[in-house]
Amino acid sequence: MALAYYYLDILLHKCRSFCQIKQLHSHLLTSGQLHSSPSAAAKLLDLCSHSPSADLSYAALLFRRLPTTPSTNAWNALVRGLARSPNPTRAISWFRDMSRAPQKADALTCSFALQACARALAGFEAREIHSRVVRLGVGADVLLMTTLLDVYAKVGDLECARNVFDEMPRRDIAAWNALIAGLAQGSRPGEALDLFRRLREEEGLRPNEVTVLGGLSACSQLGAFREGEKIHDYVMEERLDMSVIVCNAVIDMYAKCGFVEKAFGVFRSMRCGKSLVTWNTMIMAFALHGEASKALEIFGQMREAGLEPDAVSYLGALCACNHAGLVDEGVRLFDSMVGSCLVPNVKHFGSVVDLLGRAGRVEEAYKMISSMPMVPDVVLWQSLLGASKTYGDVEMAEIASRKLMEMGSNSCGDFVLLSNVYAAHERWDDVRRVREAMKKRDVKKIPGFSYMEVDGVIHKFVNGDQSHAKWREIYAKLDEIKSKLKSYGYEAKTKVVLHDIGEEDKENALCYHSEKLAVAFGLISTSEGAPIQVIKNLRICEDCHVVIKLISTIFSREIIVRDRARFHRFKEGSCSCKDYW
DNA sequence: CTAGGGTTAG
Numbered sequence: 001m002a003l004a005y006y007y008l009d010i011l012l013h014k015c016r017s018f019c020q021i022k023q024l025h026s027h028l029l030t031s032g033q034l035h036s037s038p039s040a041a042a043k044l045l046d047l048c049s050h051s052p053s054a055d056l057s058y059a060a061l062l063f064r065r066l067p068t069t070p071s072t073n074a075w076n077a078l079v080r081g082l083a084r085s086p087n088p089t090r091a092i093s094w095f096r097d098m099s100r101a102p103q104k105a106d107a108l109t110c111s112f113a114l115q116a117c118a119r120a121l122a123g124f125e126a127r128e129i130h131s132r133v134v135r136l137g138v139g140a141d142v143l144l145m146t147t148l149l150d151v152y153a154k155v156g157d158l159e160c161a162r163n164v165f166d167e168m169p170r171r172d173i174a175a176w177n178a179l180i181a182g183l184a185q186g187s188r189p190g191e192a193l194d195l196f197r198r199l200r201e202e203e204g205l206r207p208n209e210v211t212v213l214g215g216l217s218a219c220s221q222l223g224a225f226r227e228g229e230k231i232h233d234y235v236m237e238e239r240l241d242m243s244v245i246v247c248n249a250v251i252d253m254y255a256k257c258g259f260v261e262k263a264f265g266v267f268r269s270m271r272c273g274k275s276l277v278t279w280n281t282m283i284m285a286f287a288l289h290g291e292a293s294k295a296l297e298i299f300g301q302m303r304e305a306g307l308e309p310d311a312v313s314y315l316g317a318l319c320a321c322n323h324a325g326l327v328d329e330g331v332r333l334f335d336s337m338v339g340s341c342l343v344p345n346v347k348h349f350g351s352v353v354d355l356l357g358r359a360g361r362v363e364e365a366y367k368m369i370s371s372m373p374m375v376p377d378v379v380l381w382q383s384l385l386g387a388s389k390t391y392g393d394v395e396m397a398e399i400a401s402r403k404l405m406e407m408g409s410n411s412c413g414d415f416v417l418l419s420n421v422y423a424a425h426e427r428w429d430d431v432r433r434v435r436e437a438m439k440k441r442d443v444k445k446i447p448g449f450s451y452m453e454v455d456g457v458i459h460k461f462v463n464g465d466q467s468h469a470k471w472r473e474i475y476a477k478l479d480e481i482k483s484k485l486k487s488y489g490y491e492a493k494t495k496v497v498l499h500d501i502g503e504e505d506k507e508n509a510l511c512y513h514s515e516k517l518a519v520a521f522g523l524i525s526t527s528e529g530a531p532i533q534v535i536k537n538l539r540i541c542e543d544c545h546v547v548i549k550l551i552s553t554i555f556s557r558e559i560i561v562r563d564r565a566r567f568h569r570f571k572e573g574s575c576s577c578k579d580y581w
Numbered sequence: 582c583t584a585g586g587g588t589t590a591g
Contacts, residue, residue: 108584147588
């Protein structure tokens, strides 16, 4: 007996196991419904490829043996299933096959295929589908264009993402969200924040949960505290704080803007339940600020709250130990992680290696790297090289550098470190050799830059920057600082600069580091006694660390610098990192 | 014949 459509629908939803799907399949087959009703076939395919008990190879088999020409719906069922499977590229090849089939793809087929591209980070294929979308005449579909925009953003082509956005006939909140999130995740937080403001001021759209996540992420990256606080106010007004995801982003934002106490305040007074991510965010927040004991306290409390720490929790705790130099505690944590059946990844090993290395236990660090079950990444060898430099271990430095060279590293810092090790032992021939190797390879130097916010405006500085409107005043301030520093017995640490330039030039290269420019700008553009906040993309350099400590005394200012790894809070001549970083 | 598609924290 043929099943009525609605009855089939109910049955399909009731299938709990693959066996039941097969029963239904055989019924449709024997009753002839698979022949007579293409929609029934499509439904069945949908179930095979998309339910919790999906079996994609069964679905593909079913598809190939379909008694009638597969309908667009049948194709869609399969492409959707494949797009969400562990191997999404198969959806793309099915989509290609479809262009040679009698049934035309529709907006949904394209949407599923694009989702596959997003998951597989397949930019080339996305372009191919984009042109297909245009030829099919579905280029005005807002939902489809949002998916397309998102794919371009995820594969890193933000220009294309922006073009798609600009050409959309109509943009709803999700379209804005996709671009804001894309820019925020693509390290263009300034543009993300601009869009966030424009959407409110110009379009009259109301930011939703997703919008504020993008905005908060941008603020975290920029250290844009005032903007972040405004978004937090909006979150409270609109009761978006019922979402744990939003609360987590707020906590992260305050922590990364330097206000770990505010982050903790939000953590404590959350109206919704805390998730594992909430705890992990708070652990990381304290770690970032060098507050190891508080990080470890939270780590302990999550167990009391009935949550088992996961690998990320351990990473946060290890990071806290790392920033405070708690070697034994860190090693103990690592062991207990392994004991609780969690699998450490490269980052966990990296943390412990760094911890051991900086405590001078270079040999143990090396043993740790050698015993790792996975391939050690560049970061691990770099931290071993760093430790070897600190403790003057030439042999270990050579081992680490050799590995780095083998891995094709051409980062300036690696060469500089090795050269410094040789220089410390007055092995000038070796120093020369390293320099020559540097010249031969096209050594890359990641440009350092710093952000500083004044009255809601973000000012960005690069090393030796003269593009700021007030650059003359800034440089004058730095010269004033330089002369004052001399009386404090300061001498520039020119060893960290490796160029074939004279001593005085070396001093200047150091003198105009982006973080110094930002701090000087802070001194001239904020009121006396107000704290100065700076965000830097790289690790703070040794010389800047010394100089900023002195500046905090001379000008009686608290200066907070967030570098790539952590916060440094300079006050009355000392730093919260206790010179250990 | 029906519906199915977009943006989301550590």
